[in-house]
Amino acid sequence: MSGAPIVVHRAAGTGGRRVTIRARTAGLARNDDDVVEFLRRAGLPDAGDMLDDPRWVQWQGGRPHEYGATSHQLP
Numbered sequence: 080m081s082g083a084p085i086v087v088h089r090a091a092g093t094g095g096r097r098v099t100i101r102a103r104t105a106g107l108a109r110n111d112d113d114v115v116e117f118l119r120r121a122g123l124p125d126a127g128d129m130l131d132d133p134r135w136v137q138w139q140g141g142r143p144h145e146y147g148a149t150s151h152q153l154p
Contacts, residue, residue: 083135085099085100085118085135085137087136087138088139089139089140090140094109094147095146096108096146115127115130
């Protein structure tokens with residue numbers, strides 16, 4: 080089990096992934112920008128590079144950067 084302080088949980092059936100920071104719910108993310116915003120609000124202003132660092136972020140129940148039914152990645 081990872082000791083990462085940030086967890087992006089499995090996608091909800093309607094899309095989006097719950098994000099917890101140190102076991103506290105930060106919100107429902109529908110894309111990477113949402114996750115970065117939650118981290119900024121938690122006091123990590125330059126968090127974009129952290130998303131792929133397993134020491135910081137654990138992605139559960141799915142591939143990293145995929146958010147389910149409503150995720151749309153623009154080219």
